[in-house]
Amino acid sequence: MSFLAKYIGQKVRRTEDPRLIQGIGHYVDDIKLADTLHVVILRSTHAHAKINSIDLEAAKSSPGVVAVYTGKDVEGRVGFVPCAAALPDLKVPKYPVLAQGKVIFVGQPVAAIVATDKYKARDAADLIDIDYDPLDVVTDPEAAVQADSSVIHEEFGTNIAFHHSAGTGDIEAAFKQADRIVSEKLYHQRLAPVALEPRGVLAHYLPGEQQMTLWSSTQIPHLMRTQVALMLGINENRLRVIAPEVGGGFGSKLNVYAEEALLGWISMQLKKPVKWIESRRENMTSTIHGRSQSGTVEMAVKNDGTLLGLKYQVIADMGAYLQLLTPAIPTLTGLMLSGCYKIPAISMQCTGVFTNRMSTDAYRGAGRPEATYLVERIMDCVALELKMDPVELRRKNFPKPEEFPFATATGLFYDSGDYEKSLARALEMSDYQKLRAEQSEARKQGRYLGIGVSTYVEICAMGPSIALPAGGWESATVRVEPTGKVTVMTGISPHGQGEETSFAQIVGDMLGVDMDDVLVIHGDTSIVQYGIGTFGSRGLAVGGAALACALDKVVAKARKLAAHILQTDESSLTFENGRFVGAPNDSSITIQEIAQAAHTAHNIPPDFEPGLVATHFFEPKNFTFPFGSHLRGRGRQGDRRGQGASIYRR
Amino acid sequence: MRISISINGVKHDADVEPRLLLVHFIRDLAGLTGTHIGCETSICGACTVLMDGKPVKCCAILAVQADGSEITTIEGLADEGRLHPIQEGFWECHGLQCGYCTPGMIMSAYGLLQENPDPTEDEIRHGLEGNLCRCTGYQHIVDAVRHASRQMAAKAVKAG
The missing domain is CATH 3.90.1170.50 (Aldehyde oxidase/xanthine dehydrogenase, a/b hammerhead)
Structure with missing residues (x-):
């Protein structure tokens, strides 16, 4: 199928916004019965x-x-x-x-x-x-595992909820072969997510x-x-x-x-x-918290900066009870311990513990930012130990673009990436060499100029069903109404991501209809077929893929009817800008005309099911792995604006 | 207590408890739910409305304190169905995601632009520091206010 990208990739105003900027949308507390x-x-x-x-x-x-x-x-x-x-x-x-x-x-x-x-x-x-x-109260996760700690759940006789090991490769051999081992104790502080509603x-x-x-x-x-x-x-x-x-x-x-x-x-x-309706005070105490890991990271390296192995021993704070995904969050940290680097052996030993605090669970990145922080921090520590430029150390250990799909020692396959390219762009934007020269000049004068560099890769588009407790697929239904208007029912549940707009863009281009003719319905279990929801950067990547597959089915069905009405073979027809063309007699028919014909069902092939609707449940084969680089210089006078650079690829 | 508050040009008379918050008067008695409650402590700014032309956080004001005043809420900003330039700016510059902070953000921006029609980026950031947004990272909000400021200036020139 060919389509003209009239909407996708173009700047469009959001479909959601008119009601939100006028205060006439409906959040829960605005619904009055x-x-x-x-x-x-x-x-x-x-x-x-x-x-x-x-x-x-x-x-x-x-x-x-x-x-x-x-x-x-x-x-x-x-x-x-x-x-x-x-x-x-x-x-x-x-x-x-x-x-x-x-x-x-x-x-x-x-x-x-x-x-x-x-x-x-x-x-x-x-x-x-x-x-x-x-x-007796225990709020410190490290104290909760001590023998003299009070036990929160007497039936277990311990505050330990689970032990979890992750990673592959010969970690002991890696540490034996190492010229140096660099280690660091790291805390990821507990925080409250604080959605504004x-x-x-x-x-x-x-x-x-x-x-x-x-x-x-x-x-x-x-x-x-x-x-x-x-x-x-x-x-x-x-x-x-x-x-x-x-x-x-x-x-x-x-x-x-x-x-x-x-x-x-x-x-x-x-x-x-x-x-x-939850008060903000309740929101702080009784809605899940994020992070709260304390652990030790160790990196085994050769003197030339080659990474050999990474160990992460961590205590993860569950809080008092387990909410929906509480124990799964630190396992995501384990998956991302390779960061943007080739690390042949990785081992995580995680102990999940109960404390007298609200449960932790998914918050912005959910375990993955913890991995990025600890990997990037230990890379800086290694660079310092080896007296290497932190940029050079990173470059030395990147997988090259031709090494993708790249298999990590944590069991993932990064689909694609060019980490060198994003870092090079950040260096160029921030004029890195000049920044380093300024830094050494400043040091001579007794002033300090800090330069921070970080790369990142994230596991997104959650995800293949095997990785999620309730499945990781997503669903979409496309219904072309008798008047040619298009109704989409999606199983995702956007809350600011803007898929009413982006899904209408996809429909607009793939069906050749006006975006304004598309209505995207979500978040109502009596209208929408079963879906998984919006989290883990999955809305467009998984839900959008389900939509594209459903649209393909709609076009395939419409093509059957178009061939029947135009009295030609399906194979001779091309679908362009909402119209089937290419019939021998130069006749053509629009998707709206097909929709009407499919509903009146007065002139349909014998095996044709009336109506023009299709549903697709899309199962992704892999996650996606967006990546980026961040670089910033900061002096005692404050932020060096204009010398920071962030490059991300999604 | 018997009070009378004009909201978006419509008079609302009611007998209220002295402890009733203005935001509840607006949302529950007048039925205008575009004014949101985010913190009940005047920190987040989601409940910002104009009271006699000045932006106020109405979750920390008693309804009785507003007796006799003129209130403008987000629902009263568009002029006969035509969006206000600040609303246009938020739409054009992607100044919102979930939209929960947006009404308060727009009303604060209104107050800012009344005092300073041509604010710099720093002045916009300072002017809106009483309003929190958890989605956008603020950059597009700043862009939206600058966009509105330019549109309002162009309009003023035309009108003049």
Whole structure:
């Protein structure tokens, strides 16, 4: 098929923007249903404590209060918060939606107060009296593995959640052959993702229809539907999850949280819509955190700078419970330990530990930025040790463009790359030689000018299904309506990435239709076929590929009907700019005319199924591996603007 | 307390609790949900509106404090369906991704350009430092405000 790139690669204004710049889009809290009750969640103020008693009397009689629930109410009625990641011998603690008998992190939900408005619910929360017995707290992951540490989950008798080994190659031989071994202790600090829109849930159960709609600020509506239905013990096809406008996620909304099932359950009890909107304070304590690894990296090198082997021994902080992908995150660090370099032997020994803090999970890069940081940091340490230019050390160990696909000792195949080229461009843009000359001149004068250089490669387009707990494919349906307008239903769930625009660009070019004639629907499990969602740089790379495959099917079907109507062979027809041409009598037909003919079905071949719709589930064969270089000089007077350069290839 | 607030030229009278936040008055009583709540502590700026022409963070103002005032929200910025040049600038320069900070960002930019119609890049960054965006990295937001500033200047010349 040939198409004219009228849209792809061209500057177009985003389809999403008119509603967003006028404030007329709808995030969860903007959706108002009549008779909605408001939920406030009372959370633990202790990192580790036994709950002796909870006095609800005053709260229950507070004005406007409809119901108050605690762990006792949901015990045996709402399932545990799920962890989908699987590792050998992984210890998965039972994670109740409301605390039962004890709390193990600050922010853990203890009680849910339902009232006619949010002010009244908040007032009542202040009237709940909880008698806590504080227990020893362990927040430092390195302390959590010590013999004298308090144990968070008594049933395990240890704070160790798992051990994980990764990497291949003869690591001991590499370290024996080394001229030098350079090592460094590194900490990746815990952080809060802070999407600007906090989380929020609106649940509406209809007892007559036995159907529930759950609006949630999420990156994964379909996976949430499956998990929440299991937690509530209702049929998956009776639960509709809608991700409306979502105000950023960064991985923090790639999860299934206690509040989603809890709100669904409360709506089933009260038979009314119930809404909970997370406060920023709750967002800091009760939405997943990122990073939190502490480890030692060692690099075995020859005196000429040739890398022989890398060891990374790390303690990864899980937090108090395991959320959806918590234990999987440090395994992604293990996959990327080769960075942009040829390292024949790599070994990671990872210990995942429980601490009295909110769970860690996917945040912006999710384990991969940790790998980039530790690899690049140890490269600088090696350069310093060998008195080599850090740029030369990097260049020396890059795989050459002709060595791709490049197999790493971590078991990956980097599809393509030219690391030398991106670094060369950064050097050129920043005038690296001049910068070094300025640096040595500055040193003579007793001034310091720092020059930082980094390269990176990331594992993206998540991913082949084998690598993800719920599959890594993506789906798309293309439906050409009788009037020729094109509706796309995609399984991804964009929340700022702009696929309503980029997918319309793809449709516009591949079907030869106007972008304005394309509607992209996402984030509604009752409209869209099952999908995986948006995370891990997969929306366009995997979801877009599914769309292109579905479009191919639509064109193939349209071609059959075009040949029938134009009374010619399919093979004689060319599809150009939305029109089938090349029939012997110079007649032609547009995709819109075909769509109409396919729906009226008055003149179709005998074996032709009416309608013009196709669905494709796309399974990627590999990840993608975008790469780049970054270089910046900085003096004591501040940033050397104009001498920084970032080159990325996606 | 009985109060009266004009929002985008429409008068809203209501009997409110003294503790009601202005942002809840705007979102829940007036039903204008374009003004977002991001932090409830006047840090993020998502709730920025114009109060008597000046940008304010309405999550940290009581509705009773706004009694008798004129409020302009993001919904009131377009002129009879024609986008304001700042809205055009955000659209043209890709000044948003998820859009959650955008209404507040645009209202703050409005206040900035009223005081300084031709700001430098540094002045724009300083002028918008009370508004947080987690998606864009700010560069396109700065570009959007500069674009708007040029468009507004050209319009002013034409009108003059």
